[in-house]
Amino acid sequence: MKKLLIGAHFGGHDLNVSLYDGKNFKYLHDERISTVKNSNLKSLDKALHYVKNWIGSHGYDVSDISSIACTIGERSGVNSFPENEQTLVSKKNLFVDIDCYQIDHHYAHALSAFPITDTTNHYVNDGHGDWHKYLSIFKKDILTNYLKEGLHGNSFGWLLEELCEKLEIGTWKDVGKLMGLIGYGKIDYEYIDKYKDQDLENNHIFSHAREFLRYTYDKGIFDQTNEFFHSSNYIATLHKLYEGKFLNYLKKCFKETDVFSYSGGIAQSIVLNTEYKKIFPNMITLPHANDSGLSLGCVEWLRRFNQYDPIDVGPFPFIQADEHPGDVSDDTIKKTAELLAQNKIVLWYQGHGEIGPRALGNRSILMNPVAEKKDLNRRVKKREWYRPYGASVLENEYKEYFDLDWVSPYMLYNSKITTQFPAITHEDETCRIQTVSENHEKYYSLLSEFKKLTGYSVLLNTSFNLQGSAIVGKVSRAMEVFDKTDADVLVLGDEIITK
Numbered sequence: 001m002k003k004l005l006i007g008a009h010f011g012g013h014d015l016n017v018s019l020y021d022g023k024n025f026k027y028l029h030d031e032r033i034s035t036v037k038n039s040n041l042k043s044l045d046k047a048l049h050y051v052k053n054w055i056g057s058h059g060y061d062v063s064d065i066s067s068i069a070c071t072i073g074e075r076s077g078v079n080s081f082p083e084n085e086q087t088l089v090s091k092k093n094l095f096v097d098i099d100c101y102q103i104d105h106h107y108a109h110a111l112s113a114f115p116i117t118d119t120t121n122h123y124v125n126d127g128h129g130d131w132h133k134y135l136s137i138f139k140k141d142i143l144t145n146y147l148k149e150g151l152h153g154n155s156f157g158w159l160l161e162e163l164c165e166k167l168e169i170g171t172w173k174d175v176g177k178l179m180g181l182i183g184y185g186k187i188d189y190e191y192i193d194k195y196k197d198q199d200l201e202n203n204h205i206f207s208h209a210r211e212f213l214r215y216t217y218d219k220g221i222f223d224q225t226n227e228f229f230h231s232s233n234y235i236a237t238l239h240k241l242y243e244g245k246f247l248n249y250l251k252k253c254f255k256e257t258d259v260f261s262y263s264g265g266i267a268q269s270i271v272l273n274t275e276y277k278k279i280f281p282n283m284i285t286l287p288h289a290n291d292s293g294l295s296l297g298c299v300e301w302l303r304r305f306n307q308y309d310p311i312d313v314g315p316f317p318f319i320q321a322d323e324h325p326g327d328v329s330d331d332t333i334k335k336t337a338e339l340l341a342q343n344k345i346v347l348w349y350q351g352h353g354e355i356g357p358r359a360l361g362n363r364s365i366l367m368n369p370v371a372e373k374k375d376l377n378r379r380v381k382k383r384e385w386y387r388p389y390g391a392s393v394l395e396n397e398y399k400e401y402f403d404l405d406w407v408s409p410y411m412l413y414n415s416k417i418t419t420q421f422p423a424i425t426h427e428d429e430t431c432r433i434q435t436v437s438e439n440h441e442k443y444y445s446l447l448s449e450f451k452k453l454t455g456y457s458v459l460l461n462t463s464f465n466l467q468g469s470a471i472v473g474k475v476s477r478a479m480e481v482f483d484k485t486d487a488d489v490l491v492l493g494d495e496i497i498t499k
């Protein structure tokens with residue numbers, strides 16, 4: 001009997017797939033194996049071939065597939081969501097002999113919350129989803145409010161993408177770099193006061209941005225002779241303005257005590273996340289908030305539709321079906337802690353990779369937070385000087401070093417630093433932090449051993465990749481990064497390799 005359910009994000013970028021047969025679950029973000037960051041399918045004609053190969057590697061055959069749900073809607077240029085913009089699911093004849101369902105882009109984001117929460121309230125804020133919706137609110141899993149381009153102005157995500165290009169920082173893939181500028185920026189509160197009461201629903205961000213540019217130049221309030229600081233002020237002010245607008249909109253949709261999940265590309269802004277969390281303490285931000293989580297939402301929809309048992313995804317968030325190097329021993333953990341205490345730069349590859357764009361201690365580059373950030377930039381990461389680094393800290397000790405009122409297991413919030421850690425301290429004295437609980441056994445042990453040697457349980461933690469490439473998902477790729485950079489140590493499972 002055909003039992004296999006497949007969830008897939010075929011449209012746009014960040015190809016990812018999930019499978020569930022009623023008992024076993026697998027997930028893969030393609031870039032971890034293909035090594036091409038944000039990889040996509042190129043053509044939908046290749047979809048079944050891709051699925052066939054992937055499920056084949058887990059012992060299944062196409063004849064095992066009961067149905068497929070995927071995000072290939074209007075957003076992806078596939079004209080097959082004919083009913084109306086509130087249609088969240090439709091049936092599609094994409095594969096011969098296999099039932100195929102299209103899941104609305106934002107609906108898939110919302111349903112992807114299931115590994116963390118059973119709430120049916122969801123907030124999605126994105127570049128844009130299907131039907132040009134850029135913000136959606138779901139209650140009891142039903143779309144209740146949304147904003148769409150054209151009708152309600154334009155998406156904040158797209159504005160950031162356009163700014164990336166205008167400021168010659170990069171493309172849509174580099175919006176995260178813009179966020180690094182915020183810490184250097186001077187906020188123009190006079191400008192914010194002028195526009196803060198304008199509703200998001202009646203706001204046209206692009207024309208607004210142009211007006212803002214004119215305003216700042218005419219007023220001469222920013223240092224126009226220094227392009228970097230002018231850009232920083234600009235980004236910081238716009239970000240602050242929209243922080244207020246999004247909060248006002250959310251307050252119309254949810255009570256402050258409501259539990260709701262938060263996903264979509266904008267949910268990667270830790271500055272916004274932190275401000276939201278102060279007002280909505282029960283908000284749950286997803287580590288796979290970007291499109292890398294969409295196949296989870298799709299397979300969860302099929303699971304409900306077919307009335308299968310709830311999915312146990314395994315040791316979340318370490319659910320990538322990538323290459324496992326074998327377990328690390330206590331002795332290797334102790335030796336690694338010693339090397340870190342000697343200010344060595346360590347490439348740390350353990351277990352299966354984490355879902356989402358953040359390295360959370362299985363695919364990480366680690367360094368003592370009192371060591372030199374510029375060495376890490378120069379020797380390994382090759383990244384822009386103005387971008388900050390995140391940090392991991394033991395969950396039961398984080399308040400000794402950081403001023404944050406809640407735990408941050410997925411590195412999705414920032415916090416003021418109260419201790420001198422130059423390598424992880426941003427210009428505005430904040431840091432993106434990950435609080436590590438005992439559940440994350442090996443990484444927790446490493447932080448604990450490091451503390452025995454240094455007196456503090458904090459490590460700089462950044463993603464294990466080459467600049468511009470995907471986070472590593474294969475042992476051979478980890479070795480390649482070690483060879484191509486000037487990192488001191490590679491720890492592959494239980495093996496320590498030094499230069």
Ligand SMILES: [Fe+2]
Nearest residue numbers: 126264265291
């Ligand atoms: Fe999205």
